[in-house]
Amino acid sequence: MKTTTVVCEHCGHTNRLPVAAMGKPKCGNCHEPLPWVVDAGDDDFGEVAEKATMPVLVDLWATWCGPCRMVSPVLAQLARERAGKVKLVKVDIDKAPRLSQRFGVQAVPTLMVLRDGEVIARQSGAAPANVLRDWLDQALAPSHSTTQEVGT
Numbered sequence: 001m002k003t004t005t006v007v008c009e010h011c012g013h014t015n016r017l018p019v020a021a022m023g024k025p026k027c028g029n030c031h032e033p034l035p036w037v038v039d040a041g042d043d044d045f046g047e048v049a050e051k052a053t054m055p056v057l058v059d060l061w062a063t064w065c066g067p068c069r070m071v072s073p074v075l076a077q078l079a080r081e082r083a084g085k086v087k088l089v090k091v092d093i094d095k096a097p098r099l100s101q102r103f104g105v106q107a108v109p110t111l112m113v114l115r116d117g118e119v120i121a122r123q124s125g126a127a128p129a130n131v132l133r134d135w136l137d138q139a140l141a142p143s144h145s146t147t148q149e150v151g152t
Contacts, residue, residue, distance in 0.1 A: 001019075004038050008029065013029035015027055019048050025084075035088070048089055049114055055113055057078070058112040058114060060111070063092065063094065065108045071111075076088070093105055109126060110125075121136075121138070123135055
């Protein structure tokens with residue numbers, strides 16, 4: 001099983017997290033929620049993202065994409081702010097061409113929110129932090145049940 005490590009922002013303890021697991025990650029030391037940021041590709045996306053028991057923010061990005069590099073730290077910050085509420089799954093489209101085709105990626109970054117494996121919100125292109133924060137919060141709201149598309 002692949003793992004990732006994360007340092008708890010509350011106590012500084014380094015935690016090892018599986019990339020795919022049930023539940024919500026908590027610090028082994030202070031038991032506070034941890035941000036869950038992992039990479040996935042064509043072969044493990046189903047297990048890592050679609051079978052997750054919490055909402056998943058998917059970042060379909062590319063290494064050569066300037067806007068992707070601008071959005072990436074914002075997404076990491078959102079994952080930290082919403083630790084225990086959302087899992088961030090990063091997918092490099094050049095290494096995952098089947099996922100890129102499956103989700104009809106025409107621009108990067110393309111962001112999606114999955115709940116129970118279903119796309120409930122989608123955002124194409126880069127956007128400022130406050131716009132992404134509002135978009136994510138709307139998607140995570142309990143009353144959100146239809147796909148929401150936002151373009152920039």
